[in-house]
Amino acid sequence: MNNHNSNNGNNSTNHQSDNPQAGQGRPMPKKEQDLFKSVVKHYESKQYKKGLKAAESILKKFPKHGETLCMKGLITSYTGSKEDAVNLVKMGLMNDMRSHVCWHVYGLLHRAERNYNEAIKAYKQALRIDSDNLQILRDLSLLQIQMRDLAGFALTRHTILTLKPNQKNNWLSFALAKQLIEDPLGAIQVIDAYIGTLDENSQELDKSYEASELTLYKNYLLSQIPNNLSQAYTHLQQCKENPEKDTIVDLSSYYQQKAYYELQLEKYDTAQQTYTLLFQRGETENHAIHSGYMAALLHIPTHNPMSHTLKGTQTLATTIILTPQQKDTLYQHYHTVLCPSFPRSNAIQRLLLTLLPQGSQELQNAMDTYCRRKIRKGVPSLASDLSALFVIQNTHTSSQNKPYQQHQQHDLIIATAPYSIKLHPTFQILHTLVQSYIHSLESTSTFPNCTKEEPPSTLLWTWFLYSSLLEITQDYKQALIYADKCLEHTPTLVEVYELKGRLLQSAGDISSAAKCLDHGRELDKQDRYINNLTTKCYLMLNQEDTALKRMSLFTRHESDPQQNIFDMQSIWYELDLADCYARKGLWGKSLQKYLAVEKHFEDFHEDQFDFHAYCIRKVTLRSYVQTLQWEDDLWGHDYYRRAAEGIIKIYIHLHEHPWKETQEMETPDYASMTPAERKKAKAMARKQKKKMAKEAEVKSNMNTNVNSNDKSNLNTNANAKKKLPLHHDDPDGIQLMKKDALTEAKKYSATLVKNAPHKYSTWICQYDIAIRRQKMTMALQALFNAKSLDPNGNGLLTRIVDFVGKLSSIMENSSSPEVVKQLWLDGRDALLSNQSLDQYVSHAAEAVLENPLTNLSIRLEVFQSYTSYSICSSYSKMQDPTPILTNGRLDGSGVTVELCKEAIQCLKSSKYSCNDANKTKMEKW
Numbered sequence: 001m002n003n004h005n006s007n008n009g010n011n012s013t014n015h016q017s018d019n020p021q022a023g024q025g026r027p028m029p030k031k032e033q034d035l036f037k038s039v040v041k042h043y044e045s046k047q048y049k050k051g052l053k054a055a056e057s058i059l060k061k062f063p064k065h066g067e068t069l070c071m072k073g074l075i076t077s078y079t080g081s082k083e084d085a086v087n088l089v090k091m092g093l094m095n096d097m098r099s100h101v102c103w104h105v106y107g108l109l110h111r112a113e114r115n116y117n118e119a120i121k122a123y124k125q126a127l128r129i130d131s132d133n134l135q136i137l138r139d140l141s142l143l144q145i146q147m148r149d150l151a152g153f154a155l156t157r158h159t160i161l162t163l164k165p166n167q168k169n170n171w172l173s174f175a176l177a178k179q180l181i182e183d184p185l186g187a188i189q190v191i192d193a194y195i196g197t198l199d200e201n202s203q204e205l206d207k208s209y210e211a212s213e214l215t216l217y218k219n220y221l222l223s224q225i226p227n228n229l230s231q232a233y234t235h236l237q238q239c240k241e242n243p244e245k246d247t248i249v250d251l252s253s254y255y256q257q258k259a260y261y262e263l264q265l266e267k268y269d270t271a272q273q274t275y276t277l278l279f280q281r282g283e284t285e286n287h288a289i290h291s292g293y294m295a296a297l298l299h300i301p302t303h304n305p306m307s308h309t310l311k312g313t314q315t316l317a318t319t320i321i322l323t324p325q326q327k328d329t330l331y332q333h334y335h336t337v338l339c340p341s342f343p344r345s346n347a348i349q350r351l352l353l354t355l356l357p358q359g360s361q362e363l364q365n366a367m368d369t370y371c372r373r374k375i376r377k378g379v380p381s382l383a384s385d386l387s388a389l390f391v392i393q394n395t396h397t398s399s400q401n402k403p404y405q406q407h408q409q410h411d412l413i414i415a416t417a418p419y420s421i422k423l424h425p426t427f428q429i430l431h432t433l434v435q436s437y438i439h440s441l442e443s444t445s446t447f448p449n450c451t452k453e454e455p456p457s458t459l460l461w462t463w464f465l466y467s468s469l470l471e472i473t474q475d476y477k478q479a480l481i482y483a484d485k486c487l488e489h490t491p492t493l494v495e496v497y498e499l500k501g502r503l504l505q506s507a508g509d510i511s512s513a514a515k516c517l518d519h520g521r522e523l524d525k526q527d528r529y530i531n532n533l534t535t536k537c538y539l540m541l542n543q544e545d546t547a548l549k550r551m552s553l554f555t556r557h558e559s560d561p562q563q564n565i566f567d568m569q570s571i572w573y574e575l576d577l578a579d580c581y582a583r584k585g586l587w588g589k590s591l592q593k594y595l596a597v598e599k600h601f602e603d604f605h606e607d608q609f610d611f612h613a614y615c616i617r618k619v620t621l622r623s624y625v626q627t628l629q630w631e632d633d634l635w636g637h638d639y640y641r642r643a644a645e646g647i648i649k650i651y652i653h654l655h656e657h658p659w660k661e662t663q664e665m666e667t668p669d670y671a672s673m674t675p676a677e678r679k680k681a682k683a684m685a686r687k688q689k690k691k692m693a694k695e696a697e698v699k700s701n702m703n704t705n706v707n708s709n710d711k712s713n714l715n716t717n718a719n720a721k722k723k724l725p726l727h728h729d730d731p732d733g734i735q736l737m738k739k740d741a742l743t744e745a746k747k748y749s750a751t752l753v754k755n756a757p758h759k760y761s762t763w764i765c766q767y768d769i770a771i772r773r774q775k776m777t778m779a780l781q782a783l784f785n786a787k788s789l790d791p792n793g794n795g796l797l798t799r800i801v802d803f804v805g806k807l808s809s810i811m812e813n814s815s816s817p818e819v820v821k822q823l824w825l826d827g828r829d830a831l832l833s834n835q836s837l838d839q840y841v842s843h844a845a846e847a848v849l850e851n852p853l854t855n856l857s858i859r860l861e862v863f864q865s866y867t868s869y870s871i872c873s874s875y876s877k878m879q880d881p882t883p884i885l886t887n888g889r890l891d892g893s894g895v896t897v898e899l900c901k902e903a904i905q906c907l908k909s910s911k912y913s914c915n916d917a918n919k920t921k922m923e924k925w
Helices: 007-018 030-044 048-061 066-079 082-095 100-112 116-129 134-146 150-163 168-180 184-196 209-224 229-241 251-264 268-280 287-298 324-341 346-355 361-377 382-387 418-423 425-444 456-472 476-489 494-506 510-523 528-540 544-554 561-567 571-583 587-607 609-618 621-632 638-656 675-706 711-723 734-738 741-755 760-772 776-789 796-813 818-831 837-850 856-868 897-909 916-923
Strands: 391-393 412-414
Touching: 030 048, 030 066, 048 066, 066 082, 066 100, 082 100, 100 116, 100 134, 116 134, 134 150, 134 609, 150 168, 168 184, 168 209, 168 609, 168 621, 184 209, 209 229, 209 251, 209 621, 229 251, 251 268, 251 287, 268 287, 287 324, 287 346, 324 346, 346 361, 361 382, 361 425, 361 456, 382 456, 418 425, 425 456, 456 476, 456 494, 476 494, 494 510, 494 528, 510 528, 528 544, 528 571, 544 561, 544 571, 561 571, 571 587, 571 638, 587 609, 587 638, 587 734, 609 621, 638 741, 638 760, 741 760, 760 776, 760 796, 776 796, 776 818, 796 818, 796 837, 796 856, 837 856, 856 897
Parallel strands: none
Antiparallel strands: 391 412
């Protein structure tokens, strides 16, 4: 190497001696090669200290060896600073840009940080250097399915299969990729090709769970081909009827799929027999199976019994309108065939009640028998069970195509408004029956027309049932009387405290509800459910410290309860706590809790990574596809929507009332306080000062430890960071409040629009952000979508009025083209049904006055729109709009204590409250 005469030659030689692989392909000496292999081995076995030691031994001799630098950085990412790890990997990559190992490690580092797009880029760069590297191809395919790059996933899996066709997992992964790109026929061909590679005596063809799943998966693929149910049905029959091909061990899935095909192919008698086999296999309590059985009896082919729109105890008889003859057919069959065959089935006994004519004597007799049996057993959920019988026709169903309607609405729904329940003939029968039970049991300790004396517990559960029925009709005062009777009778029954707590909470006395539930909790400290109810009540009272003490009873005592609750992903608690902070005006802390919920959903999304390889290996392909479909809808889940909407509302508030850093630093005005208030304020200030000093000390110690060069403390420092409390660097969420409010709100609104466009509240949030950004086209679109989902939705009218009121001023200051401005005007006219704003709101007021059962939230909204904008004076002849609120019935839908308080406040703040007649009307509120 010393024979080179030029400086360039000398520099090149020195560089190669430091890094023998850089651009020349010259390997290291055998000793260092073996050391590098040991580095990889130690990394894979998680022996990080040994891996670091071996890497440093190589780097002493070849300090610029790119692959070793990258491996050292990868190991450092697990034991030390992430920043140091990134720097090492980048240094290694710069020293050896043509090494697939360096690019692979760079991708692994990005994957660990969940930066999947950058990881995919790194993997693809590695494959340009080594296109046949199976490990990189596998890692790339996992990221592609995680990010739903389905076309890329199919291409990568095809490449892997071509390189390694002797592995079962590669065939199944490619078949799955074909299905995901909507090529079920191609997926079937791949499975057939795989089976064709097996010997006749192969264990893969024996009757086993994996072979069964593969057969059912192939049949599922056949059913996904349009107009191919007949072939799928034939294939399913052949799999079971031919002993040589019978590999199915999951008989429940087999019979359910077979019955579904028979129903769709109008083979009703055969479908009925198949459903009977399912009942014999123990599926008598599955209401979805009963729904399919009913469809087979009534010859209804279009009904899908396994539809996800059926929930709980819903069946065909409680979701669509049946004729009296159809109901009688079902009743006779259930009564004469199924009841004798399965006398111990609770579901069959319960379904009989849904098949009898409402208000009939037969229904009364059946309910009498059913209730007496359940009361004797002491079933607390009896009222909830029977409330599902209060079905009424759904007046909101429409044949119009709604762009974001997720599921078809049922013809029948369960009544929820008190007046609808009270008028329901089934409720009237039940109410009369329970009253007769109480009268008879209190006087003779027997049921009516019965001589057998009942134990005291029968009267207790009858009172409990009656109180629960009164709760459903919102007659809380009377319901509390019977709940108190239950407590006088048996003061140790936890379920009664739960009932009374719910009644008090619904009646608006949350403080008494919390005390009642807390007393019941003391009776059974191992009951997590009543403990959670107590916690929720304390959060409603804005007593988050007391709520945390209750929650900490079921957390690890040796750790921080807040951290433990976060680790347990207790989303309901974090959402309620975030609402509590928001009510108290602690916007930063509220945002932190909402963001904690978002972090949980990110973890849910990340957790599917573990299943991409596992489900293929275990051949649970059908369940895996369902998991992927569930993950695709993850960001539209109700819990995530609630958190996102909470974040949006807070940022909108911060946009209108910007947070100032001086707010936290201002000294309270002690002079204007009473001595007691002054003492309390000073104590809180001292406590806050100590807390801030402690947090600063913890943060300082953490930084000192992290910057330490003592390698023996690497694991200790990592554990210390894990033990730090949540948001230790920003306990009050100040940094979150400093962000641009509308930009942050827009981010979450976009997520909701993409993943939950079928939800009314999504478009309300979208409008609230768009109008503040003066994006009128987007605001207009949001209003139209909200109106299509719910024309009478809460908040829609006030936002239409708001849009119309702001349109003129925004148009004057807007530089948008005239065609766009005309679009806004046309949209405004369409929203108002080609009326003036005065006419539109006045018609809404008249519609409310004509129907005293209109939802209270709608009444309140119409009243506010009518009075706030002074828009109706030129059109309406109504001198006093207070009847919009006061003429409504309190047993109408949507009447809650919170809404009543808001209505009273709205009336008091209006100019019409001084009227004596109106003061009298307000007394009932």
